[in-house]
Amino acid sequence: MQDTDRRAVKMGLGAVMLWSTVATAFSLSLEYLTPLQLVTLATVVSWCFFAIRLSSAERRRALREASHKARATGLLVGWLNPGLYYLVLFAAYDQLPAQEAMAINYSWGITLALLAAPLLRQRLSSGALLAACISYSGIVVIATRGAPFSLEFAQPLGVGLALLSTLLWSLYWVINTRLSLDPEVNLFLNFSGALPLLLALLWWSDSPFPAVWQGWAGGLYVGLFEMGLAFVLWMGAMKATTSTLRISSLIFLSPPLSLVLIWVIAGELVKAYTLIGLVLILFGLWLQRRAES
16 A cells, blocks of 8 residues: 555544544534534634635635636535534434434435436436435334334434435535535635524524533534544545545444444444444445446
């Protein structure tokens, strides 16, 4: 393995480790903050992080050279992510056990493939359709808490919000395929567009941040690591590697690590139906990757 590939694997593993902690961080933070408070506080932190990153000459030049249309699109897309996407995702975590929300959210790769077919006019193979069926059967197992044939969802609102979050995230990435902005410049614009809207919503809702350190710590952690540093590490790994498949495969380590942390740190007993459902979701994602390769 070349030195650049070793560096890429280290950065990729760093990103995966950070992403593995966020389900626990979401769950614990939402004990002290509302979804709107958490997404607003985390967005402030992330905006500061990317503003500092933008101080490099290369990224400042990339921002200056971006067209007015690309800048405007980046600002508007911020209403979708981080704005609406994280509001919906945190609301799902507020409704569901962390293990269920986390597992369902990992089906976004399947949602992306289904959404890209009509919007980007990509071919949807029979293998991809089979993968979608398997992954969504895993969601049914989780949503019915181990009774898939009953089709009675234990928390229909929470499940609906979790599924909606996968749709919003996939739509965000479909839109980004049409943009040629530097990734970090694009994220700075996204957070710049979302922040005024979120602050206005927080002011309108008349829900100031609670004066407890746990809430502030949660917002700081989510904003810095989930929305900020993990992305930078992942993009660095993808740029440094000579094998995109090797790095992208690391993402499959995140769900089992997340379950361990949910159990050990959040104290949430991992249910058998979650494990079965998550295995089906991940197996569907693996089949999808095989169908696309």
